[in-house]
Amino acid sequence: MSRQAFVSPNEIRDRFSKAMSAMYQAEVPQYETLLELVDQVNKETLERDSALAERLATHDELNRLGVERHGAIRVGTASELATLRRLFAVMGMVPVGYYDLSEAGVPVHSTAFRPINDDALAYNPFRVFTSLLRLELIESDTLRERAATILAERDIFTPGARELISCHESQGGLTDEEADRFVSEALETFRWHQDATVDLDTYEALHAEHRLIADVVCFRGPHINHLTPRTLDIDEVQRRMPQAGMNPKEVIEGPPRRDCPILLRQTSFKALEESTRFVGERQGTHTARFGEIEQRGVALTAKGRELYDRLLGESRRQTAGLDNTEHQRVLTEIFTDFPDTEAELRRQKLAFFEYRLTEAGRNSGKVSDTNLEALIEQGLVEARPITYEDFLPISAAGIFQSNLGGDNNEAYAGNANRDAFEASLEGKVLDELTLYAERESASCRAVLQALQG
């Protein structure tokens, strides 16, 4: 028999994200309810907004609407993180971005493992926000050492997963049968375990330092703590969550609703209390798992991001303690300073766009004009907003906190350490802004080349 062909990493990621979704729906029934609500609101939005429906259809996004956009996990040691890097590489997911959450009182730093090419993102955009616990930020020596000892004793990967990761690295890919086995072995790492690996006293001591430390340290593996589908109307889903039996976090994170959506808006239903069995046969509960939704807009340039961060900072001084309606009202008011037409976002270089020839552009002869705005005006070129594929540290902190009971520990702040994160990862994290800028400039070059023949 001739040598079997390899399955593409995109296909493995697609199978994995579907298997993960099925597992999480079975584990957390309320997540299934969230998916139904999102689906219903998406349908209604498309019926109401035919321009949106048409745009999604031309951009070939309709068939992918129901696919989860991201999930999140938290790991405890450098070697767990480094092995995850190798595991995600099998699915074409690489670490992009460095997020310091210590600033927001959460003792972790994070990256997102995600596909980076256009075709890979279009095939299945699934990504995993991955946080590494920073034991060095625990003040008590005894507690820190206890946590380190517990973590050193576990292996979050099955022997089968380790073997298939190595096999992928040595062969350069996986066959169809190996890919299926890989998906089911890899899934084990993300499964929920009802049994804690520690006794209740140890759990409580770690929990008292920070809930997140207990969540990472006391279980056999880094259970997936949420999955996140894409909604076309986040305000509506937030509004309807209580009627559907879900308890939404107080406010939607990120920018306000706009004509030209920017970056990322997110909200979640709060984590559920789940019964847990501790060593010594004692019963207790643990709160970790929730469901989230997201709505993405255009990626911002460094200049646009600076403006976003400044306006968000201003709004935070005024929104503390407000309910979502008031919070959104204040945000909308403050964000009137952020241009809200595509032309203005381009002109002021606040956001990234991908340039393409229009039908007329493809049929035109040689054109000498090289000014893209002029070419757009002449109807030869169109500019599409490049979707933001990454995360926002302040929003992420808000998601963490609403699901961790709002603990905040300012003692952790001011501890960004990208070098230490990359040393743990045994690799570099890619810079997200560079990825967007490269995509924009490649599209400019291609368009101009085509027009100048």
Ligand code: OOG
């Ligand atoms: C991750 C929270 C961050 C997001 O969407 O910003 C996140 C976590 O709770 O582990 O998923």
Ligand code: NI
């Ligand atoms: Ni999330």
